[in-house]
Ligand SMILES: NC(=O)c1ccc[n+]([C@@H]2O[C@H](COP(=O)([O-])OP(=O)(O)OC[C@H]3O[C@@H](n4cnc5c(N)ncnc54)[C@H](O)[C@@H]3O)[C@@H](O)[C@H]2O)c1
């Protein structure tokens with residue numbers, strides 16, 4: 001079967017990537033809207049980017065109003081500023097939230113109307129040129145054809161898609177990730193692990209996307225705990241930045257599956273950060289995925305050195321699942337209760353969350369097709 005494979009137009013990565021990226025950013029236009037959050041401003045990351053723009057003679061305006069994960073209201077505000085400031089390209093600086101917002105602002109500014117009207121539409125028209133500069137090693141948004149925006153009226157995290165959402169330039173400078181606190185490092189790193197494992201075990205997997213998924217899983221097993229234990233370990237930070245990029249490339253081309261499908265409703269209703277809700281779900285979901293995905297999971301066990309001679313495929317798959325659970329435990333992932341979610345409230349919403357998970361389409365990409373009953377059972381297992 002033939003498969004289309006897409007990546008961002010250009011990728012500049014490694015130490016000094018921001019400095020080196022100046023020339024390519026300049027080629028994007030004359031005035032950028034920089035979409036970011038207040039933490040990036042406070043950390044001095046915004047200034048690092050504006051210094052490069054000033055040096056290159058590129059104009060800019062700043063929208064630093066992305067607080068938490070992006071909503072339709074934040075996007076509407078960004079579109080207003082983009083137009084009022086007569087910008088002609090976009091830069092997203094930060095974690096997945098500012099990068100996704102930057103993409104959505106580009107889609108709404110070029111397509112017209114509200115971002116919510118694009119749910120279910122393939123965004124395939126020409127958007128303003130876009131530059132993604134990640135500061136977390138997680139979402140891979142710098143390399144994906146997706147943006148995730150909350151529809152505040154419906155309390156649903158919309159997954160918007162289309163080739164127009166692929167950034168024209170991704171600047172991956174691991175120096176930005178050095179300040180990410182341990183909890184953010186853990187949650188975003190597990191988000192990347194989910195992307196790669198879900199992509200590799202997806203019904204839509206294919207060889208070219210698989211290569212990126214395998215490479216990402218190996219790097220994450222090798223370096224996530226190191227980056228979590230010592231944020232200043234620049235080798236670990238660089239490896240994780242690459243892993244997040246590779247994992248993003250893998251799932252943007254194949255797909256995510258049950259973990260992401262079930263994660264978005266938790267984020268929409270309880271405002272659990274995306275990486276954390278994935279991390280909460282991953283161990284239970286992997287046990288579900290394992291039946292029907294023994295072969296790819298056993299392959300991942302071999303690639304990561306977890307497989308032992310003489311194991312059956314099923315044993316190899318289980319060993320991989322066990323290693324993922326141990327990794328999550330070593331990163332002190334919070335439970336729903338520790339995050340402050342009320343069990344009674346959660347249980348009362350399980351049926352809606354299961355419906356929203358199925359409606360997103362992601363669970364259907366799992367090899368073993370989950371029923372609504374399966375999904376409810378996994379949500380319930382989060383309280384055991
Ligand atoms: N587009 C995609 O393909 C895709 C894929 C996965 C997730 N997402 C979306 O991405 C969003 C989550 O992104 P995220 O997990 O990167 O979190 P985030 O962007 O929301 O950032 C989390 C927190 O960490 C802070 N932070 C970020 N980088 C930092 C740094 N270097 N130093 C210190 N603090 C830093 C931020 O200011 C914020 O407070 C969600 O909305 C999720 O749905 C999108």
Ligand SMILES: [Fe+2]
Nearest residue numbers: 139191195274
């Ligand atoms: Fe994700």
